[in-house]
Amino acid sequence: MVEEVFETFRRWIDNRHDYAKAWKEKTGSRIVGYFCTYVPEEILYAVNILPVRILGSHEPPTVTEPYIFAMFCHLCRDCLAQGLKGRFDYIDGIVEGQSCLHLRQAFNAWRLHIPINFAYYIHIPHGIQNPHAIPYLTQELAKFKKNLEDWTGKKITNEDLDKGIRIMNRNRELMRRVYEYRKPDNPKITGLEAMEMVLSSQMVDKEEHSKLLKKLLEELPSRNLNRNSGVRLMIIGSEDDDRVFMKNVEDLGATFVVDEHCTGSRYIWDDVAPHEDKLFAIASRYVKRVPCPSKDWPEFTRVNHSVKLAKEFNVQGALVIQNKFCDPHGIEIPPLREALKQIGVQTYPFEFDVTVPWGQFRTRVEAFLETLTGLEELF
Amino acid sequence: MMLKKMTQTKEYPTEPLKIWNEGKQLRRRYYEDYLNANEHGGLRWAGGAWSFSAIPAGLGDDVYCITGEPHGATIAFFKDFTAKCHEAVEAAGFPRTLCAYMRNYWGSILLDKYILADGTVIDNHPTPDFIWQDHICCSHGKWYQVAKWLEEKKGKRVPMYCVDVSVGYPMDKPLEDYKINYIINQLDDGIEWLKKVTGREYNDVLLCEAVWNEVKATKLWAEICALNQAVPAPLDEKTMYSLYVMGTLMKHRPECVAFYEKLKAEVEDRVRRGIAAVGNERFRVITDTQPPWGFLKIFREMEKYGVVSLGSLYTYGLIGMWKYRPDGSWIPKDLPPAKPKTREEALKLIVEWTVDRPEWAHFYLPEAKTKMILSIVKQWKADAVLLHYNRGCEGLSVHIAENRLGIQKAGVPVFPFEGNMGDEREFDFTGTLARLTTFFESMGLKKMKK
Numbered sequence: 001m002v003e004e005v006f007e008t009f010r011r012w013i014d015n016r017h018d019y020a021k022a023w024k025e026k027t028g029s030r031i032v033g034y035f036c037t038y039v040p041e042e043i044l045y046a047v048n049i050l051p052v053r054i055l056g057s058h059e060p061p062t063v064t065e066p067y068i069f070a071m072f073c074h075l076c077r078d079c080l081a082q083g084l085k086g087r088f089d090y091i092d093g094i095v096e097g098q099s100c101l102h103l104r105q106a107f108n109a110w111r112l113h114i115p116i117n118f119a120y121y122i123h124i125p126h127g128i129q130n131p132h133a134i135p136y137l138t139q140e141l142a143k144f145k146k147n148l149e150d151w152t153g154k155k156i157t158n159e160d161l162d163k164g165i166r167i168m169n170r171n172r173e174l175m176r177r178v179y180e181y182r183k184p185d186n187p188k189i190t191g192l193e194a195m196e197m198v199l200s201s202q203m204v205d206k207e208e209h210s211k212l213l214k215k216l217l218e219e220l221p222s223r224n225l226n227r228n229s230g231v232r233l234m235i236i237g238s239e240d241d242d243r244v245f246m247k248n249v250e251d252l253g254a255t256f257v258v259d260e261h262c263t264g265s266r267y268i269w270d271d272v273a274p275h276e277d278k279l280f281a282i283a284s285r286y287v288k289r290v291p292c293p294s295k296d297w298p299e300f301t302r303v304n305h306s307v308k309l310a311k312e313f314n315v316q317g318a319l320v321i322q323n324k325f326c327d328p329h330g331i332e333i334p335p336l337r338e339a340l341k342q343i344g345v346q347t348y349p350f351e352f353d354v355t356v357p358w359g360q361f362r363t364r365v366e367a368f369l370e371t372l373t374g375l376e377e378l379f
Numbered sequence: 380m381m382l383k384k385m386t387q388t389k390e391y392p393t394e395p396l397k398i399w400n401e402g403k404q405l406r407r408r409y410y411e412d413y414l415n416a417n418e419h420g421g422l423r424w425a426g427g428a429w430s431f432s433a434i435p436a437g438l439g440d441d442v443y444c445i446t447g448e449p450h451g452a453t454i455a456f457f458k459d460f461t462a463k464c465h466e467a468v469e470a471a472g473f474p475r476t477l478c479a480y481m482r483n484y485w486g487s488i489l490l491d492k493y494i495l496a497d498g499t500v501i502d503n504h505p506t507p508d509f510i511w512q513d514h515i516c517c518s519h520g521k522w523y524q525v526a527k528w529l530e531e532k533k534g535k536r537v538p539m540y541c542v543d544v545s546v547g548y549p550m551d552k553p554l555e556d557y558k559i560n561y562i563i564n565q566l567d568d569g570i571e572w573l574k575k576v577t578g579r580e581y582n583d584v585l586l587c588e589a590v591w592n593e594v595k596a597t598k599l600w601a602e603i604c605a606l607n608q609a610v611p612a613p614l615d616e617k618t619m620y621s622l623y624v625m626g627t628l629m630k631h632r633p634e635c636v637a638f639y640e641k642l643k644a645e646v647e648d649r650v651r652r653g654i655a656a657v658g659n660e661r662f663r664v665i666t667d668t669q670p671p672w673g674f675l676k677i678f679r680e681m682e683k684y685g686v687v688s689l690g691s692l693y694t695y696g697l698i699g700m701w702k703y704r705p706d707g708s709w710i711p712k713d714l715p716p717a718k719p720k721t722r723e724e725a726l727k728l729i730v731e732w733t734v735d736r737p738e739w740a741h742f743y744l745p746e747a748k749t750k751m752i753l754s755i756v757k758q759w760k761a762d763a764v765l766l767h768y769n770r771g772c773e774g775l776s777v778h779i780a781e782n783r784l785g786i787q788k789a790g791v792p793v794f795p796f797e798g799n800m801g802d803e804r805e806f807d808f809t810g811t812l813a814r815l816t817t818f819f820e821s822m823g824l825k826k827m828k829k
Contacts, residue, residue, distance in 0.1 A: 071476070101774065123547050125545060127542070130565055132564045136561040143555075294521075297514070298539040298541055328521060
């Protein structure tokens with residue numbers, strides 16, 4: 001049963017477009033593509049729109065050069081490539097929640113060059129550590145809600161928003177409960193499986209996803225992975241959906257027991273807390289959530305959160321990932337590594353591109369794992 | 380018509396700018412004032428060229444800033460020092476793909492060296508008393524967050540305040556009040572923060588003066604740039620870099636206003652007398668984004684073909700303030716109706732003025748920048764656009780590929796070239812020059828002098 005659930009997650013990712021088209025056919029509802037997890041999906045679910053995250057395909061880029069200068073990250077170019085190749089031809093709109101200049105470009109190029117009915121940019125504040133961010137975002141969300149109402153012709157009530165909040169909170173909570181099974185000495189799931197669980201949640205109907213999570217949680221306690229979990233690793237950094245890398249590393253005698261990615265824990269860690277003003281409640285969640293480093297100043301709260309995760313999940317070593325040209329994550333690498341070192345967690349940095357050179361990376365990962373485990377052999 | 384223009388060999392009179400040395404002295408004094416501020420009981424702060432520099436001015440007349448981008452550019456101009464900065468930053472574990480100005484700045488802290496405008500490198504990087512920044516791109520807030528972190532590692536605690544301006548650009552209509560108020564509220568809080576971290580009283584009269592200075596200086600710079608519509612152009616872009624920089628260093632100070640008033644009078648006089656920046660001008664181009672600062676000689680190479688670079692949206696609109704007239708022409712923005720008299724008026728004025736900055740538009744809307752570039756092409760009578768795909772600055776390179784498409788669509792010759800404003804390892808001077816001269820030759824130009 002557990003294996004079937006993970007197989008379903010995998011299938012949803014691999015066949016994300018087929019899933020979405022079938023969903024649309026079945027429900028007759030609209031689908032919106034979004035680029036960043038700062039898009040408040042609660043409001044989209046409130047109006048029965050399916051939000052699907054636009055991610056790349058990890059194929060060498062061939063079509064984006066005229067639209068985005070190649071010194072911007074591979075994620076934004078790969079996302080745009082999916083649109084230019086017509087792979088998201090079923091979506092009715094695109095929405096971006098302000099995060100970085102890179103994805104802003106993917107959004108704008110999509111808006112300008114790919115026919116779409118609805119393109120909306122939400123100015124999610126960057127100054128999340130200042131007290132005016134929540135009231136400001138509340139108004140920004142009210143404007144977004146109004147635009148959605150105009151587009152769909154449907155009034156979004158408080159009950160609708162409650163529904164959206166409930167769907168999102170439920171899904172996040174269930175996934176966090178699954179994360180708990182990564183804490184034991186012999187984790188019940190691998191890092192790859194965890195990534196596929198979260199990734200698939202960004203691509204399918206959350207209610208359907210949650211049903212599967214519930215089944216998974218019933219079965220997980222008795223699961224035996226039948227593998228040596230090896231070194232307990234953490235993976236931290238830019239957007240990362242490189243499943244091949246995850247599998248390859250775990251095949252070398254390690255398990256990713258936790259992550260700090262927007263395709264992982266950062267997406268699910270915080271819920272919308274109840275408040276009579278529903279938009280205020282949603283705004284509070286998106287301001288207070290574990291931040292993308294682009295918004296995390298003047299204090300390094302994400303670094304502190306990563307340290308906390310590393311302790312909670314008893315991490316031995318961490319791989320720090322930067323998507324090439326991703327400045328917000330690149331800037332934080334030394335402070336992050338230093339903070340983890342202070343609690344005895346060794347780190348190794350990797351620069352990711354649209355494809356990764358596994359041959360070279362394998363040697364580096366093996367060397368890193370040896371530094372974490374090989375001392376007894378040496379002495 | 381074009382061919383006739385390409386083959387004409389008319390020589391215009393040319394002469395150096397009289398104000399040149401005054402500008403150099405002003406710039407030198409700026410860096411020295413910052414360096415020596417503490418010796419005289421003054422304060423120094425660090426932040427970006429776009430930060431709301433008029434706000435700390437309310438702390439007194441003895442408050443001096445160093446703005447990170449011009450400082451990063453100064454470092455870049457002196458390539459040996461830049462290389463050392465980059466080595467230090469990479470040794471500290473930062474990726475080499477980050478903003479080049481930021482890396483120059485951090486490198487300076489890591490090396491504990493400070494460079495003056497003339498290239499003199501002195502020991503001991505001066506630590507600011509506080510950081511006053513705004514976050515305009517992925518790096519601006521993070522830049523000083525790390526600067527603060529690096530100072531802390533040296534045992535120095537530097538308080539930091541950073542203003543979030545990410546509310547969008549007023550393309551067709553003013554921004555909604557809640558967006559403007561979001562920034563105003565942060566500035567209001569910021570004033571209380573400044574009082575707390577400096578222990579000083581805050582003077583609203585000085586604030587109002589500084590805001591009004593900034594408004595005047597940024598309008599004046601636009602008026603100076605507008606004079607370059609004349610044929611021959613009275614200024615060339617390489618020279619303009621040394622002039623616009625005052626606005627990036629001290630846009631809120633009376634010295635900046637006085638300098639631009641004097642400069643404007645001199646440029647008007649040059650236009651009246653037909654004084655050219657480039658004597659053999661026969662082909663007019665504009666560029667885009669910061670140049671590769673270590674290779675400004677490329678502009679002199681262009682002059683050998685009779686090419687004058689008139690400026691760019693970057694040189695005109697980074698500091699200069701502009702607006703569209705109903706007839707579609709792009710002109711210097713009017714001064715606000717009255718000088719602010721209260722803190723409330725001053726903050727509202729400076730926020731509304733700042734979010735309307737032309738160079739802010741492209742951060743959100745590539746089509747807004749394309750429109751401005753095409754207005755410059757038309758009104759400044761430019762024959763081509765040279766787009767610097769600048770690997771050193773995400774902020775000014777964002778959407779640049781879209782701009783290229785828009786310029787091409789309008790039928791304007793466009794030459795994109797890749798480089799880096801602050802990291803010489805990413806600019807191929809010889810290769811770029813070879814391609815550029817081929818481009819000029821394709822435009823019918825021939826080299827006029829060795």
